[in-house]
Amino acid sequence: MRDRRRSADRSVSPEDEISPGGSRPLGEDPEARARALCLRMLTHSPRTRAQLERALLRREFSEETVASVLGAFGDAGLIDDAAFANAWVTSRHHGRGLSRRALARELRTRGVEEDTVRDAVAHLSDEDEVEAARDLARRRLDMSRGKDPDTRIRRALGVLARKGYSSGLAYRVVREELEREGAEVEWDDPEL
Template sequence: MCLRLLTGSPRTRAQLADALRRKDIPDEVADHVLGRFTDVGLIDDEAFAQMWVRSRHAGRGLGRRALAAELRQRGVDREIVNEAVETLDSEQEERRARELVMRKLSSTRGVERTKRVRRLVGMLARKGYPPGMAYRVVKDALESEGADTEDFPDTWDAD
């Protein structure tokens, strides 16, 4: 059963343990199987977390906070989660936030400025970016577009 689950996609130890529990596999048997799978390298939560962070950041544009929440939801240990999300440096995270805003910016043209700001900052917030970074990136994008940003909130450095 574990091999079949791992064939479809990588899984964490906790995800496999949950699957075994749902099939009423005794805990001792599940622990033995999961231990053996870990010993031979078929289960590696650290590698899973690293791959997850790279993949979801590049593909979905998720920030550190959202990535950490997804990993914790999959049962990855908090220390492993912290190590994995720390592999994303602030520059990478901000560069990806800028890309996301620039992609979305054109679809907000013609919308009232405060609504544009709210939509763009909200999009970044839902993707797990810190509020200070989100405001700063949106302000910069609107300035580069020539939009008025004089009465923006003074929370740019509130990362």
């Protein structure tokens, strides 16, 4: 037990870490430390160029080092914002039911360029979006069977709003799903 405590108290400084080739400590070469950090981050999960850049700058690597490392990673195909965006859109739309608008917002916060965002969300058709909204509405309405109709509507509309769907689409699919159930519901707005 005493040995475990002693080893836990010892800290390893960055200068003590050895480079992947084993030739010299990482502490001497900022580019090697930056590469190692990027590789660890990319091993954990896919990242955008902007996310890696922010992480390196936050750790006070020079802009030259950041540009050099990210350029090399981009040339090697380890950083590809377009592939990241396409995979993100596919995964989050099918897995979480997010709308194109919500997906675009998420990609922008991850630093993906606007053209790449537009291209990625353009892969989702209007029919894909309507079907995802319908599926979300159906699941929420199924979960609230037996409750007051206004509560059911409010909850279904709420989940669709949180997923980024427009109010017009949300009202339409909730109304259609309630009609499919055979529920008699009075809507406040006669156009809906």
